Amino acid sequence: MRGPSTRAVHGGEPRKKALDALTTPILQTSTYTFADTQELRDHFEGRIDRMEYGRYGNPTQRVAEEKLAELDGAEDGLLFSSGMAAITTTLFAMLSRGAHVVVTDDAYRRTRQFLNQTLRRFGVEVSTAPAGDYARIEEAVRSNTRLIFSESPTNPYNRVLDLEKLVAVARRKRVKTIIDSTFATPINQRPIEFGVDLVIHSATKYLGGHNDLLAGAVVGSRALVSGIRDLQGVTGAVPDPFSAYLLIRGVKTLALRVARQNDNAERIAAFLDAHPKIAHVHYPSLPSHPEHEIARRQMSGFGGVVAFEVNGDIDATSRLIDACRIPRIAPSLGGVESLIEQPALMSFYELTTEERLKVGIKDNLVRYAVGIEDGDDLIADLEQALEQV
Ligand SMILES: *Cc1c(COP(=O)(O)O)cnc(C)c1O
Numbered sequence: 001m002r003g004p005s006t007r008a009v010h011g012g013e014p015r016k017k018a019l020d021a022l023t024t025p026i027l028q029t030s031t032y033t034f035a036d037t038q039e040l041r042d043h044f045e046g047r048i049d050r051m052e053y054g055r056y057g058n059p060t061q062r063v064a065e066e067k068l069a070e071l072d073g074a075e076d077g078l079l080f081s082s083g084m085a086a087i088t089t090t091l092f093a094m095l096s097r098g099a100h101v102v103v104t105d106d107a108y109r110r111t112r113q114f115l116n117q118t119l120r121r122f123g124v125e126v127s128t129a130p131a132g133d134y135a136r137i138e139e140a141v142r143s144n145t146r147l148i149f150s151e152s153p154t155n156p157y158n159r160v161l162d163l164e165k166l167v168a169v170a171r172r173k174r175v176k177t178i179i180d181s182t183f184a185t186p187i188n189q190r191p192i193e194f195g196v197d198l199v200i201h202s203a204t205k206y207l208g209g210h211n212d213l214l215a216g217a218v219v220g221s222r223a224l225v226s227g228i229r230d231l232q233g234v235t236g237a238v239p240d241p242f243s244a245y246l247l248i249r250g251v252k253t254l255a256l257r258v259a260r261q262n263d264n265a266e267r268i269a270a271f272l273d274a275h276p277k278i279a280h281v282h283y284p285s286l287p288s289h290p291e292h293e294i295a296r297r298q299m300s301g302f303g304g305v306v307a308f309e310v311n312g313d314i315d316a317t318s319r320l321i322d323a324c325r326i327p328r329i330a331p332s333l334g335g336v337e338s339l340i341e342q343p344a345l346m347s348f349y350e351l352t353t354e355e356r357l358k359v360g361i362k363d364n365l366v367r368y369a370v371g372i373e374d375g376d377d378l379i380a381d382l383e384q385a386l387e388q389v
Contacts, residue, residue, distance in 0.1 A: 004071065004187050005255040012066030013248075024063045026245040030054040056233045061244040065217070067251055068207070071186035072199050074219035078229050079244060083182065083202025084110055085237030086216030090198060091115070091149075093231040094176065094224075097123035100145040104131035104161065106154035106360060108180065109347050115149070131159040132290060134169055141173040151180040152191070153295075156307045156343055156367045157282045157360070158183070160291035163194035163298060171195070176224075182206070182334075187258040188301040198224055205334030206304070209250040209257050212335075213243045257336065257372055261304030264370040264378055269306045271379050277389050279364065282307040305333055306368045314353075314363035316389050317342055321366065323385035326378055333369030338378060340368050 002010075018025050032051040034040045042048045051057055061079050069077035080086040091114070095101065103115055105128050115126045127140040131154055141148070148170050152161035163179070170177045178198045179191040185206040191199050201207055203215035218228060232238060239247075269283035281288075284295035285302040295302060310317040321329060327338035331346055341347075344363045348356050353363055370378060 001073070007070050008067075008187075008254045009252050011070035012063050012068070014063075024060060024245065024248055026241050027059045028241050029058075055236050055238055057229075058238075058241050058244065060241040060248070061239055064215075064239075064244045064247045064251075067248060068186075068201070068203075068217050069219045071190075071251070071254075072181075072192050072219045073186075073190050074192045074199065074225075075222045076225040077217055077219040078225050078232065079203070079239045079247070080216040080218075080232065081237045081239050081243075082214045083200070083204055083216035084114070086200050086202075086218050087111055087180070088114055088118075089232050089235055089237055090178065090200060090218050090228050091119065092235070093228040094178075095119065095124050095146055098125075098144060100125040100127065100142050102127050102129055102137060102140045102145060102148045102175075104129055104137070104148075104150040104154070104159075106131050106157050106159050107151050108155045108182075109359075111149075111151075111180065112359075131161060134162070134165045137166070138169045138173065141169070141175060145173065145175050147176040147178055147197075149178045149180075151183065152189070153183040153284065153303055153305075155183060156305070156365065158284055158289070158303065158305065158307055160284055160289075160295045160298065162291070162294045163191050163196060167195040170197075183303050183305055184299060185254060185258050185303075185334075187255050188262065188303055189299045192219065194298075197221070203247055204332065206258060206261075207251055207254060208247050208335070209254065210246075210335055211332065211337055211339075213246045213250070215239050215243050215247050258301060258304070260372045261334075261370055262301035264373070264375040265304045265306050265368075266302060267375045268368065268370060268378060268382065269302075269308075271382065272306065272308050275386060277311050277386050279309040279311045281309075304370045306370065308366050308368070309362060310364045310366060310389060312364060312389055314342075314344060317364045317366060318345065320385050320389050323388035324381055325385075326373060326381045327368065327371075333367070335369075336372045338369065338371035338373055340366065343367055 065077040129137040176197040182202045198220040327340035
């Protein structure tokens with residue numbers, strides 16, 4: 001198997017392209033024409049392989065899908081209009097009324113909301129188990145459990161699941177596993193190689209990498225992805241061809257960007273860990289991180305998101321964020337520009353402090369999603385900002 005950088009550049013792309021173009025063209029069309037009724041018959045009876053209508057696929061989208069599948073070492077992939085579209089369509093395809101899901105506790109807010117509110121309305125049962133407690137995860141599995149869903153690393157605390165242990169539990173219990181691997185990217189971690197059934201990415205983040213597109217992806221076996229593709233053709237959360245093109249373009253530099261982001265984040269984590277105004281840093285390179293050893297074994301880099309707690313209240317934490325001159329205040333992560341946010345005042349704004357604490361979000365928590373700027377500049381900037389706390 002070729003290395004991840006080679007796969008990022010060439011994966012999924014045929015050597016011979018339309019009109020001998022080097023890059024994959026944007027096929028900006030909503031539908032595809034049939035020469036005659038015979039061709040239509042040949043298509044529906046599977047004698048020829050071709051496109052039919054935009055909701056069922058597009059050649060630019062197809063190249064992006066094959067590139068992402070190759071990067072994760074999966075048989076097939078499917079692209080969506082957003083990460084949440086990938087998560088919701090995949091879960092709708094895998095579950096029916098009466099089914100049960102086990103989800104680990106630290107997870108993207110909208111994923112939790114979809115599981116605990118939307119899917120519950122359709123008669124799907126959901127149990128939450130602590131990330132990192134495999135006995136509790138196993139205990140949560142029932143006779144009607146269909147799948148275990150987890151992020152790794154998790155958002156925002158960077159908890160790392162031991163994928164070998166998770167897959168062992170799932171196999172004993174004959175349930176499927178889904179990992180949202182957005183924080184890791186296929187450069188730092190490839191869950192398929194550990195036996196995970198489906199891997200989901202918000203391609204809006206590192207894969208696109210330039211804060212200029214929304215997309216999501218699921219990769220896995222041909223059989224599982226095919227079932228999800230059929231449902232996508234019904235529910236319609238498809239990416240547009242231009243976003244698919246931007247994603248292909250972004251992924252070509254994925255390995256370079258992620259290497260720089262790993263490096264910047266690791267340096268920032270070490271700097272903050274030693275700073276008297278910082279109470280705690282949640283980053284897997286640090287020996288204080290609960291899954292430091294697992295991350296070292298399972299990942300080839302620790303990722304670009306550093307979560308940390310300021311020694312101070314909600315306002316002191318805001319002062320630090322407001323004093324930063326390089327990272328911009330914005331939701332999202334994974335792009336070339338550094339972004340910083342206080343989850344209590346961004347994703348969880350409408351909740352009270354008590355409600356936030358129940359879901360594990362502290363008022364003094366900061367999520368710093370590092371970009372590809374010079375690490376020295378990012379650290380010098382944090383240093384001057386911390387003087388304002
Ligand atoms: C952003 C994110 C999502 C949702 O992706 P969108 O592209 O914003 O819909 C899901 N999971 C994780 C871990 C994320 O960071």
